[in-house]
Amino acid sequence: MTNKELIRSFYQEFFNGHNVAAADKYVAENYIQHNPGVEQGREALKAAFGEKFITEPTFKLDIKMIIEDGDMAAVYLKNVDPEGSTKCRVVDIYRIEDGKLAEHWDVLQPVK
Template identity: 25%
Template sequence: MTTQNMATDHKSIIQRALTALVATGDVDALAPLLREDFVHHRPDSTSSTKAEWLDAVRAALVHLGGMQVEIQHLLAEGDHVVMHSRRRLPGAGPGIAVVDIWRIDDGLIAEAWEIIEPVAQAAAHLTWWEPADQ
């Protein structure tokens, strides 16, 4: 398999996972696409196992049903896929920008990293290093 074919295959795995989740709301459809030793990493240095992450996604969908996902970029190199998306709740609900990084191993998702930023707060985050007004 060429590097280009591998990247295309890895992107298709992520697209299938996202479609299974967003289109159907069926969290259990994600499980076969994840390795048993899957780890989800958060920016605060916490991580969750496959079962913990699936439970968290299941709980979030109670509040996020009908969420619209617009993929801005989907890039693959080696065993990693990066997806930049904008997501919003139905009816002009709050929007977020999300960057997901996925690592693929033997055709399954082995690890995921996720950064989420509320779009309405993006301007304030441009100067994160400045001290807050007191």
Template identity: 35%
Template sequence: MSVETNKALVRRLFEEVLNGRRVEVVDELASTDYQENDPLPGQREGREGLKDRVTMLVEGLSPTFSIEDLIAEGDRVVIRWTNNATHSGTFLGIPPTGRSCRFAGIDIFRLEDGRLVEHWDVVDQLSMLQQLNLLPSS
């Protein structure tokens, strides 16, 4: 697959699945043996685990992702994003605060045969927790 095709697939994950709340699209985007290198607590393995992750994010944080950068080389796609979210449901065992937050992250995906097969991420969780008043801000 071309790097442009790979970038379009990752864009679909953020726009259709996360922002569009269409978890069923994951079946089109990810391989059954999808590997998560930074799983959320309770996230299963494989494609079903990616669905778990999406469901946790959507139900807990009501996210709206803005894509800041989308870079691809070979079989890897890197996406830098900003998330405007509202803690509207239980997330990682934390009851909803109703507060809003804005935080950033970077995801790296490896693709194979037109499917997501592996994922790593770095997320500014400290900023998110501070904005939700779950940790002191200084």
């Protein structure tokens, strides 16, 4: 699986399918998180988004572009509501190691 395929599959299953267990396939156990709102590690990611999917059952991310350079990839995406309107623009940056997402940074731009 290419890095782009890894990312697309992860977003489809985890974020859009609301399947937190999918992180076990795609995310390293010792996942390094640079977003201060989410604790370190794969289990913390699963816990944070498990809660988010309960409080926001229509949560969805539409990937618009993936840029890859070696073991790094940047994903430009939009958080959209059920009508398809953009709620937030996001850039996620990942370091990929041994076929899994190993490290994450993000930039968020809410839409008013």
